[in-house]
Amino acid sequence: MSQQKQIQLxxxxxxxxxxxxxxxETVDIPVPQDGEVLIQTKxxxxxxxxxxxxxxxxxxxxxxxxxxVIQGGVVGEVVESKSPQxxxxxxxxxxxxxxxxxxxKAESLTKxxxxxxxxSYYLGILGMPGQTAYFGLLAIGQPKEGETVVISGAAGAVGxxxxxxxxxxxxxxxxIAGSDDKLAYLxxxxxxxxxxxxxxxxLNDAIEKACPNGVDVYFDNVGGEISxxxxxxxxxFARIPVCGAISSYNxxxxxxxxxxxxxxxxxxxxxxQGFIVANYSDRFGxxxxxxxxxxxxxxxxxxxxxxxxxxxxxxxxxGLFKGENVGKQLVKIS
Amino acid sequence: MSQQKQIQLxxxxxxxxxxxxxxxETVDIPVPQDGEVLIQTKxxxxxxxxxxxxxxxxxxxxxxxxxxVIQGGVVGEVVESKSPQxxxxxxxxxxxxxxxxxxxKAESLTKxxxxxxxxSYYLGILGMPGQTAYFGLLAIGQPKEGETVVISGAAGAVGxxxxxxxxxxxxxxxxIAGSDDKLAYLxxxxxxxxxxxxxxxxLNDAIEKACPNGVDVYFDNVGGEISxxxxxxxxxFARIPVCGAISSYNxxxxxxxxxxxxxxxxxxxxxxQGFIVANYSDRFGxxxxxxxxxxxxxxxxxxxxxxxxxxxxxxxxxGLFKGENVGKQLVKIS
Numbered sequence: 001m002s003q004q005k006q007i008q009l010x011x012x013x014x015x016x017x018x019x020x021x022x023x024x025e026t027v028d029i030p031v032p033q034d035g036e037v038l039i040q041t042k043x044x045x046x047x048x049x050x051x052x053x054x055x056x057x058x059x060x061x062x063x064x065x066x067x068x069v070i071q072g073g074v075v076g077e078v079v080e081s082k083s084p085q086x087x088x089x090x091x092x093x094x095x096x097x098x099x100x101x102x103x104x105k106a107e108s109l110t111k112x113x114x115x116x117x118x119x120s121y122y123l124g125i126l127g128m129p130g131q132t133a134y135f136g137l138l139a140i141g142q143p144k145e146g147e148t149v150v151i152s153g154a155a156g157a158v159g160x161x162x163x164x165x166x167x168x169x170x171x172x173x174x175x176i177a178g179s180d181d182k183l184a185y186l187x188x189x190x191x192x193x194x195x196x197x198x199x200x201x202x203l204n205d206a207i208e209k210a211c212p213n214g215v216d217v218y219f220d221n222v223g224g225e226i227s228x229x230x231x232x233x234x235x236x237f238a239r240i241p242v243c244g245a246i247s248s249y250n251x252x253x254x255x256x257x258x259x260x261x262x263x264x265x266x267x268x269x270x271x272x273q274g275f276i277v278a279n280y281s282d283r284f285g286x287x288x289x290x291x292x293x294x295x296x297x298x299x300x301x302x303x304x305x306x307x308x309x310x311x312x313x314x315x316x317x318x319g320l321f322k323g324e325n326v327g328k329q330l331v332k333i334s
Numbered sequence: 335m336s337q338q339k340q341i342q343l344x345x346x347x348x349x350x351x352x353x354x355x356x357x358x359e360t361v362d363i364p365v366p367q368d369g370e371v372l373i374q375t376k377x378x379x380x381x382x383x384x385x386x387x388x389x390x391x392x393x394x395x396x397x398x399x400x401x402x403v404i405q406g407g408v409v410g411e412v413v414e415s416k417s418p419q420x421x422x423x424x425x426x427x428x429x430x431x432x433x434x435x436x437x438x439k440a441e442s443l444t445k446x447x448x449x450x451x452x453x454s455y456y457l458g459i460l461g462m463p464g465q466t467a468y469f470g471l472l473a474i475g476q477p478k479e480g481e482t483v484v485i486s487g488a489a490g491a492v493g494x495x496x497x498x499x500x501x502x503x504x505x506x507x508x509x510i511a512g513s514d515d516k517l518a519y520l521x522x523x524x525x526x527x528x529x530x531x532x533x534x535x536x537l538n539d540a541i542e543k544a545c546p547n548g549v550d551v552y553f554d555n556v557g558g559e560i561s562x563x564x565x566x567x568x569x570x571f572a573r574i575p576v577c578g579a580i581s582s583y584n585x586x587x588x589x590x591x592x593x594x595x596x597x598x599x600x601x602x603x604x605x606x607q608g609f610i611v612a613n614y615s616d617r618f619g620x621x622x623x624x625x626x627x628x629x630x631x632x633x634x635x636x637x638x639x640x641x642x643x644x645x646x647x648x649x650x651x652x653g654l655f656k657g658e659n660v661g662k663q664l665v666k667i668s
Contacts (some may be wrong), residue, residue, distance in 0.1 A: 261606070
């Protein structure tokens with residue numbers, strides 16, 4: 001067995017991606033060089049952000065290349081090691097291709113511990129979304145007991161974890177989301193107050209009512225008018241982890257206009273900090289341990305949907321845009 | 335001698351303040367209570383920001399009250415102490431009234447050392463403007479050798495010190511100001527590049543040319559379109575101390591509209607931090623020591639204009655708006 005399947009980007013989608021965006025190719029299994037390991041793919045993560053990388057525009061991650069293997073979060077097993085950092089049988093998390101086997105430099109991989117949590121969790125609650133929530137909230141937001149934490153995009157993979165961690169830290173937690181179903185879900189997760197920004201007549205007013213003591217931490221997943229409104233309610237020394245700006249993703253820069261933030265920041269000595277989870281990669285282990293512990297203690301609710309079979313990766317990805325998944329969507333490779 | 339002169343706010347000015355805004359009153363010299371000291375006024379600071387406090391609008395400092403003594407930065411000598419923290423003959427910096435004598439709680443005063451620098455310096459380069467520059471740049475901006483620091487409002491009392499400290503720290507320093515005279519002054523102070531935002535056709539282009547390696551620190555004194563332009567050139571992990579937004583002071587909130595910053599912060603993992611110098615009051619001594627040392631070593635150029643006589647305080651203040659002062663304007667009380 002020296003050959004394997006891989007999935008390439010055949011063309012750049014317009015609007016909703018379709019199956020013909022993907023191309024299955026049979027290629028040689030690569031041979032690890034010095035300092036590298038060979039990894040057998042166990043779980044593949046499919047995520048909405050990958051849609052963005054299919055487009056040919058500049059961001060903090062470069063676009064996928066046409067006719068090359070698509071890359072994303074993967075959990076795999078080391079089957080051959082030419083690095084002292086890993087042994088055969090180790091499990092790793094990496095940013096790897098949609099293929100059955102990958103080689104990678106040892107330093108680009110994170111060893112993961114299957115005794116702490118199921119392997120799949122390292123692509124969800126213990127992986128990118130969980131880690132993003134963890135570091136954005138705790139390293140930047142730093143909520144103290146009794147403070148008010150507002151989260152936009154609160155029902156998303158990141159926002160729902162942010163709110164639960166904020167509750168663990170003793171904060172008054174307010175979630176903003178766009179449907180009553182989502183609001184009900186947030187209530188289930190223990191959010192104190194929820195706001196449906198689509199049906200609220202006066203967002204400013206709704207925030208004021210939900211935050212009688214003002215806003216100490218605003219975890220911003222969306223940008224746009226929702227953030228404009230929250231910025232009117234900042235307390236002194238408020239912290240704003242800026243995680244996403246989904247309201248801006250589909251409009252041009254020249255259309256993304258709103259109230260300037262400078263005077264609001266000066267009046268409150270508030271902090272806004274943009275971040276991506278990769279900034280904290282050296283503290284991955286610390287976060288995984290805390291998150292796993294909270295899951296174990298049922299303080300952190302986590303849902304995942306797992307489809308089996310390499311060939312089903314495209315369907316799993318396309319399903320994201322039809323709302324087919326409950327919680328994190330993964331593909332298990334047999 | 336049990337009476338003294340004080341200057342009260344007689345009415346709120348419209349447009350440029352005039353002399354009839356002020357009223358001289360003779361009042362009793364106050365008697366210090368337990369924990370207080372009695373201070374003889376030596377130097378009074380007159381500052382443009384005080385114009386704002388003459389208006390009845392909300393900000394981080396409340397407006398001056400009508401028919402009460404006007405307050406500002408004062409250096410004085412302790413003439414009677416009912417606090418173990420101070421002795422007769424100590425010199426102090428405080429936020430005190432425009433009057434010949436004041437009482438104040440010991441904890442609201444900072445002891446100053448006349449052996450480090452002339453007393454008057456504690457109201458300028460070692461005082462509010464110098465301290466604002468020091469903490470905004472060093473505590474928030476944290477410039478590293480070889481990094482690029484851009485300063486708006488660069489020729490002001492704060493901006494001109496920021497640029498000089500940034501040079502001391504080995505940065506490439508770019509100043510933005512509004513006249514060629516100011517640009518010449520910045521060059522004298524050692525700024526590497528200067529931009530006249532009033533005569534530059536394309537501010538974006540000018541910033542790009544002045545900052546071939548991008549912007550690591552943007553010390554923002556002005557907000558508005560100048561800041562909108564600088565925000566397009568941020569490097570990864572850029573830091574933006576937000577010190578002032580003078581472009582917004584004379585317009586309504588609903589007019590202060592511009593490009594949203596969220597996506598720019600996310601793409602660069604940049605930090606914006608609003609602040610006022612009072613946030614760092616417990617580190618005043620540390621800053622005063624460094625600033626005094628740099629002045630002594632001629633690394634920091636500092637200009638002051640001193641008028642003598644209590645009765646001349648209103649004229650000194652009104653002169654600020656006629657551009658009569660070179661550098662920091664003070665009044666020495668005989």
